[in-house]
Amino acid sequence: MYIPSFNKFDDQQEAISFMQRYSFATIVSVKNGVPVATHLPFLVKKADDKIILSAHFAKANPQSADISGNNVLVIFTGPHAYISTKNYEKEQNVPTWNYLAVHAYGKCTLLDGEENKAALLKEMVQYYEADYLKQWDSLTDDYKQKMMKGIVAFEIVVDDLQAKAKLSQNRSEKERENIIDELNNAVNSNEKDVARYMSLLP
Numbered sequence: 001m002y003i004p005s006f007n008k009f010d011d012q013q014e015a016i017s018f019m020q021r022y023s024f025a026t027i028v029s030v031k032n033g034v035p036v037a038t039h040l041p042f043l044v045k046k047a048d049d050k051i052i053l054s055a056h057f058a059k060a061n062p063q064s065a066d067i068s069g070n071n072v073l074v075i076f077t078g079p080h081a082y083i084s085t086k087n088y089e090k091e092q093n094v095p096t097w098n099y100l101a102v103h104a105y106g107k108c109t110l111l112d113g114e115e116n117k118a119a120l121l122k123e124m125v126q127y128y129e130a131d132y133l134k135q136w137d138s139l140t141d142d143y144k145q146k147m148m149k150g151i152v153a154f155e156i157v158v159d160d161l162q163a164k165a166k167l168s169q170n171r172s173e174k175e176r177e178n179i180i181d182e183l184n185n186a187v188n189s190n191e192k193d194v195a196r197y198m199s200l201l202p
Helices: 012-021 114-128 130-138 141-149 173-184 189-199
Strands: 024-031 034-041 043-047 050-058 071-083 096-110 151-166
Touching: 012 043, 012 050, 012 071, 012 096, 012 151, 034 050, 043 114, 050 096, 050 114, 071 189, 096 189, 114 130, 114 141, 114 151, 141 151, 173 189
Parallel strands: none
Antiparallel strands: 024 034, 024 071, 043 050, 050 151, 071 096, 096 151
């Protein structure tokens, strides 16, 4: 990902928190020179100083058959907003787009066996809807085994993490204030979220 120096954020924990907040991401792999992508919810955690991403495909998804042992890219994106030139102090300018994104690269490893699949699914339930856990535990073993046969579970140990926050850092303080004010007055929560991230910049 192209990241100018002033748009890069190197704080690993900040990147992890971002991935956890915007955890519905896109996994990209390559087959026969052609990029293939699937949109999935991920679990993001740090263990033994390693960032680990976990998720599962539907077994019917062709991408699931081609990821074991291969390098993949997982793209996490957050709020984004159009930035109008009316916020700038000089007329000779062009509009742009503010956004945040994290690209995580790593090798994909399958989580084989019902025990590993069950552990992943339980962890995902606890993360995304803890209230559902009681219902999940009450489901029959036959039903759960049938569900697990229909998925391919995997994890990725991240070996390259690229995080970008394009938030008008190259603009004057007055221009940034103008942008934040405009975005905060927008109806869409997307714009308000960008304004919040901008206001957190040092």
